[in-house]
Amino acid sequence: MPSSSSTDATTGADPAAEPQTADRYAAFARSPLGRRVVPGLGLPDPVPLRRDTPGAPLAPGPVLVTGLVGTDGHEHVGGAAGVAAAELAAVGADVVRRDALAHVDRLGGLVVDATTAGSPADLVGLVGACTPVLRRLARGAHVVVLGLDPAALPGGATAAARVAQRGLEGFTRSLGKEVGGGRTVQLVLLRGRGVDVVGSTLRFLLSGRSAFVSGQVVRVGDPVHDLPPAEQARGPHPLSGRRAVVTGAARGIGASIARLLVARGAEVVLVDVPAAADALAATARSVGGAPLVLDITSDLAPGRLAEHCERAGGVDVVVHNAGITRDRRLRNMRPDAFAAVLDVNVGAPLRLTEHLLGAGLLGRGGRVVGVSSLAGIAGNDGQTSYAASKAGVIGMVDALAPVAAAAGATVNAVAPGFVETRMTAAVPPLTRQLGRRLASLGQGGLPVDVAEAIAWLAEPASAGVDGQVLRVCGQSLLGA
Template identity: 50%
Template sequence: MTDRYASFVQSGAGRALVKRLGLPDPPRLRRHTPGDPLVPGPVLLGSATGGRLAEPVGKILTAAGVELADPTTTPGATSRFAALVYDATGITDSTELRQLYDFFHPQARAVRSSGRVVVLGTPPAECGSPREATAQRALEGLTRSIGKEFGRGVTAQLVYVTAAGGAGTPVSLEATLRFLLSGRSAYVSGQVVRVGAGTATVPADWDRPLDGQVVLVTGAARGIGAALAGVLARDGARVVALDVPEAGDALAAVTNEIGGSAVQLDLTAPDAPNRLAEHLAGRHGHVDAVVHNAGITRDKTLGRMDADRWDSVIDVNLSSQERINDVLLARDLIPTGGRIVSVSSIAGIAGNRGQTNYATSKAGVIGLVDSLAPVLHERGISLNAVAPGFIETRLTARMPLVLREAGRRMNSMAQGGLPVDVAETIGWLAWPATGAVTGNLIRVCGQSLLGA
């Protein structure tokens, strides 16, 4: 689906009109292409007094080929920073928050278009005093505001990194930085990522972080699922693509293109979980990552909705995930170090008129992550959710014009996202290197102005 307004804005006449009338100005976003450098320029790394992460992060970035800028140098108009990374873990009192101003104020106009801002903090629950927890929680307001202020496609994220350590933490911190600084995170902004202690594995090649991994994707025949299958295969995965028999031709086209295998299965069938488990056990012996992407909509206002619309949406979008997880986990088909990623929606956060069934199911997915992630952590398995906002798909193309334009413009990027944006985020959470990233809900919404 073409965003004609965004195309017009990029023209000479469009740029002049946008500037004169103060209209939304969708920037060109930097997306990932294999072979790209991690960032297209120098990164300025700063730290609050007593920060514990600046040194290891500096080593991570240097080893990744990133040029660290001299903090005493002020960039000119043609030599702006590709990213600002700030270690705020040393802030233990609200009076020390001034250090944030001192770092970011002079650099507010020094970040390139589609640049990145990453702030590192300590999880408030791990802080040694109420004052420290208060100061660390304040970082969320900073990063979300930066994401809305800096413009020009610049994203801003907060990463809470456990102080408890653990073998997987440095690996997952590197994986998280590689995702957030790269073009993979083009449509992710204003998010809070929590990196804990857990099982994580350094890939032999960061350009193929899923090499040799078996990854199951449900709802893989079209849209986000098809884009996801392509991203996973590009990153080295052996993709098991699943969809309903009615989508068999489209599913075959996807798997033929990526060299994956297809499973035609209705997930609402009573025997579906066991049939899927038998297939995975027989063909692969296990599954390293499971992506619950299958979903449907059956929209009506609640007062006009029949029971079948309610039941089918809850069953496909939520209950089928629970049933599949139960069987795969009971049969030990997801090994230690395995990952599960569930697709929620911004509707599950903010609600949506005419979608009470859908919003309920997607809020339930968030609840699934909240409740099950701590349990799976004991088994060395991570569980996270991704919540897309307005994504340019055949479903959003059917929306009325006014609603469609509102969905596109009411975010910090002033445009809709692409299926690949969701796919890249899910792909990152499926990496073995992100095993210590668990219990997270990551919105892929361009920092939507709606919802929490």
């Protein structure tokens, strides 16, 4: 049987366990000489990213919540702005409005409610909302634009409204490539009752948890299940009482995912192949989870996993992280190697998920998160099998999200870009440098960046985020 341990470039060894290759360019850019040379030459400026730490505030300063501002100076604010302000205030953020800006030196975040844009001309209000404050954004500040999903506007909506709301995507992706300084820009599109459950998305995108996510579009719609107050957890342990399974968890990104889920309150079962049993046991002890030795490609794997979950009292979160590569150009590819990659990376996750759904083990509040890859979106030289499998993970999301939603569960995926692991440290130096620099943030991500995105999707409060693929790639310039 092929391995089901995470061994590819985006699911490699844990940097905490194995040293990474130093990013010498980043070190130079941060040196006294680099700080003089890099900006003047217009070179990439990979500043240290603001990542989440225990007890850290949501943002590195006050968060401005505003609407579109017309050329007459009038602010057009929709209902989404009020919801955003309330949600941010509930977690202790210092929320300010435009009339209080005179007392603010540096902003830690910016939320622009653009849901009122009903024509292309209204988008000029983005200039009035953003331009006066962009230079006041602190390093590591995050920008979120709120819009309406143009594909879900009511039948009576005008063509002009659809055009305006679609235009927000080009605006935010472009602004993300302008802001620099470790700052990020995202677009959140609301549909149905999405505004009622947008809180978890705002908290993720404005915090250090989304440090390596930029230029992305997140759609928040009707929650797949109701959210009582107890499930709208805003504290440091939003996964408290949840049971999770993470495959390919002996090392690498899988271990990072398991560690973070435990830290957020979940009980975690770590799964990996027999060949990784010793490493799996050690990682499980380290993170405080339980090991399960299982080859996910085995015909018996779906039944065995279901039985284990039933004995443990059920399962709430399943993270399909296990993955392999057998990289060769197609002219040199063996059919058995191609088949192995497909089976581990997408065939087994599909079988496991369908079995758990069919057995009723992933019901109300269930979360399935697959690990795709930027290669599955943009392709990669010598990775036809890997790219096909990771695009297949996106197909799995498309196919199973409606099925899971009927049971009150969500299915999503993350697509990592260049993440610093043992495997990326082994690629040729020029390729490695290109992988780091071909992104708006100008650097590679860390395994924890992938884990943070998965932990957010796993939260009960993320019930309105379904059927989506979030790129964790620093806004890579490939596959945009």
